[in-house]
Amino acid sequence: FNGSKGHIAHADAVASNDDRRIASSEQVPKKKKVVLLGTGWGGMSFLKSLNNPNYEVQVVSPRNFFVFTPLLPSVTCGKVEARSIVEPIRNIIRKKNVNISYSEAECVKIDPNNKKIYCRATIDSHSKGEEVFAVDYDYLIIAVGAQVNTFNTPGVMENCHFLKEIDDAQKIRKNVIDSFEKASLPNLSDEERKKILHFVVVGGGPTGVEFAAELHDFVNEDVVKLYPNVQDLVKITLLEATDHILNMFDKRITNFAEQKFGRDGIDVKLGSMVTGINENEISTKVRGNGEKTSTPYGMVLWSTGIGPRPLIKEFMKQIGQGNRRALATDEWLRVEGFGNIYALGDCATVNQRKVMEDISEIFRKADKDNSGTLTVKEFQEIIDDICERYPQVELYLKNKQVRNMVDLLKEAKGDAAKESMELNIEEFKSALSEVDSQMKNLPATAQVANQQGAYLAKCFNRMEECEKNPEGPPRFRGTGRHRFHPFRYRHLGQFAPLGGEQTAAQLPGDWVSIGHSEQWLWYSVYASKQVSWRTRALVVSDWIRRFIFGRDTSG
Ligand code: FAD
Ligand code: MG
Ligand code: MG
Ligand code: MG
Ligand code: MG
Numbered sequence: 001f002n003g004s005k006g007h008i009a010h011a012d013a014v015a016s017n018d019d020r021r022i023a024s025s026e027q028v029p030k031k032k033k034v035v036l037l038g039t040g041w042g043g044m045s046f047l048k049s050l051n052n053p054n055y056e057v058q059v060v061s062p063r064n065f066f067v068f069t070p071l072l073p074s075v076t077c078g079k080v081e082a083r084s085i086v087e088p089i090r091n092i093i094r095k096k097n098v099n100i101s102y103s104e105a106e107c108v109k110i111d112p113n114n115k116k117i118y119c120r121a122t123i124d125s126h127s128k129g130e131e132v133f134a135v136d137y138d139y140l141i142i143a144v145g146a147q148v149n150t151f152n153t154p155g156v157m158e159n160c161h162f163l164k165e166i167d168d169a170q171k172i173r174k175n176v177i178d179s180f181e182k183a184s185l186p187n188l189s190d191e192e193r194k195k196i197l198h199f200v201v202v203g204g205g206p207t208g209v210e211f212a213a214e215l216h217d218f219v220n221e222d223v224v225k226l227y228p229n230v231q232d233l234v235k236i237t238l239l240e241a242t243d244h245i246l247n248m249f250d251k252r253i254t255n256f257a258e259q260k261f262g263r264d265g266i267d268v269k270l271g272s273m274v275t276g277i278n279e280n281e282i283s284t285k286v287r288g289n290g291e292k293t294s295t296p297y298g299m300v301l302w303s304t305g306i307g308p309r310p311l312i313k314e315f316m317k318q319i320g321q322g323n324r325r326a327l328a329t330d331e332w333l334r335v336e337g338f339g340n341i342y343a344l345g346d347c348a349t350v351n352q353r354k355v356m357e358d359i360s361e362i363f364r365k366a367d368k369d370n371s372g373t374l375t376v377k378e379f380q381e382i383i384d385d386i387c388e389r390y391p392q393v394e395l396y397l398k399n400k401q402v403r404n405m406v407d408l409l410k411e412a413k414g415d416a417a418k419e420s421m422e423l424n425i426e427e428f429k430s431a432l433s434e435v436d437s438q439m440k441n442l443p444a445t446a447q448v449a450n451q452q453g454a455y456l457a458k459c460f461n462r463m464e465e466c467e468k469n470p471e472g473p474p475r476f477r478g479t480g481r482h483r484f485h486p487f488r489y490r491h492l493g494q495f496a497p498l499g500g501e502q503t504a505a506q507l508p509g510d511w512v513s514i515g516h517s518e519q520w521l522w523y524s525v526y527a528s529k530q531v532s533w534r535t536r537a538l539v540v541s542d543w544i545r546r547f548i549f550g551r552d553t554s555g
Pocket of ligand 4: 326344345346347348350442444448
């Protein structure tokens with residue numbers, strides 16, 4: 001310890017020992033208590049960026065480690081070891097100058113009126129259900145993620161694998177290897193072997209596609225050497241309910257992926273809806289002609305999307321958000337209607353404000369002289385505020401290739417536009433009528449959760465400073481200004497590994513490229529995004545090990 005750091009650490013320890021006694025006897029203000037739910041991407045990112053020692057933070061999560069989810073598909077076939085992509089949460093919090101404690105428990109109920117949550121310890125499965133305890137908060141941060149969505153398809157829960165948690169990936173790995181061992185036993189008919197080695201992936205999103213590619217590589221690179229007698233009986237089927245796989249990517253990537261999978265012998269069935277699964281067969285219906293088929297399978301991975309956790313569903317009902325798919329927050333990530341509850345990541349969605357909803361307020365504020373019309377000068381004075389408060393405006397101008405908003409107004413006014421032009425409210429409305437068209441919901445990705453966690457930590461780091469010295473973007477509804485800038489997502493691009501050391505990359509500006517060098521970009525990006533040097537070293541050495549020795553197939 002150097003002097004000052006040691007001093008802070010000591011002060012923290014004292015404060016946490018007995019806050020109340022100190023608060024009353026020595027007039028040290030009691031630290032505000034922040035309770036954080038979840039140790040995934042959102043929670044980890046918040047903890048890593050928080051450095052304001054004036055908070056006392058309690059983390060509640062049933063998982064005492066962070067999982068680097070983008071590498072989960074690599075774990076399913078042994079390219080990377082499970083331990084290499086997890087980081088104990090206690091490693092993350094012990095490095096902070098902030099007073100952070102952790103409880104291995106899940107939150108089962110949120111009581112916003114009494115600023116309390118109820119939790120159940122998840123450590124010992126025998127005592128499950130008994131160890132319920134309450135935790136008070138001043139600020140609550142909800143980052144519990146989402147759960148798999150079966151769309152109530154019969155048999156899915158009982159018969160399918162999922163790929164969401166580290167246990168899932170390990171189970172899949174064991175099951176894949178078991179399948180090859182089982183199919184290699186004597187006294188089986190070829191029919192039986194084929195059934196065992198029929199791998200079905202439901203859902204053509206990034207996770208399903210990457211798993212199919214991993215499995216295909218595994219068969220091509222390792223199975224041919226280790227199980228040469230059964231390699232020809234392997235079949236991989238990818239079922240997608242819509243018209244294309246990798247819908248969220250550029251058309252060029254979708255086409256390339258579908259063609260590559262075709263060449264690889266992965267059977268991609270588009271427009272194919274799963275209607276049910278029993279122990280032996282998976283039943284599908286073709287969209288359009290309604291044709292039904294049932295096919296024997298050995299293993300199914302279900303990866304069709306996510307839905308809200310029971311805790312979130314219950315909370316939404318409680319606070320009148322009804323039957324939504326995620327908790328609605330404002331652009332400051334505050335749950336709508338609450339100043340002290342925040343939500344981020346997969347369990348939440350940001351309700352961006354529309355310009356057109358506030359258009360009359362904007363006009364009234366801009367029209368300083370109350371003349372009922374806006375001059376260019378009046379308008380120019382609030383342009384920056386508008387762009388700041390409504391990020392979609394900038395996007396709209398860029399897409400329309402309009403230099404600035406004044407040009408937009410001139411356009412709306414037609415030929416008569418001069419510097420001296422004035423707009424009435426109707427003309428103002430029509431000029432801006434399209435600006436909201438560019439708004440999109442943010443995707444449920446690690447990238448979003450990660451940026452939101454860092455943003456929220458920054459807000460907490462500056463909370464007192466901002467309370468004394470309010471600044472930030474304007475509110476067009478009500479009065480005054482917000483203390484902080486709204487959250488803004490910066491899309492850094494997206495990868496889709498397609499197997500055979502080829503990856504598709506879609507970078508900002510819709511820059512698309514596919515090939516082997518993109519795979520190297522993928523390796524370097526995912527190495528650099530690791531949350532610690534420890535996991536970075538483990539992941540990179542796993543990759544090298546696999547290049548030299550192939551995959552580990554014990555299990
Ligand atoms: P999570 O990371 O899911 O964390 C939720 C946390 O809350 C967990 O710690 C959980 O244990 C805890 N929790 C659950 N219930 C409770 C409760 N009741 N009380 C307290 N705590 C609770 N995104 C990308 O951007 N790029 C990728 O390449 C990518 N690949 C992916 C691959 C796979 C296989 C998967 C499954 C996801 C992938 N994602 C990727 C998506 C990304 O992982 C999620 O968007 C991200 O994890 C969301 O972060 P989160 O913090 O909201 O939730
Ligand atoms: Mg989280
Ligand atoms: Mg996670
Ligand atoms: Mg979200
Ligand atoms: Mg005026």
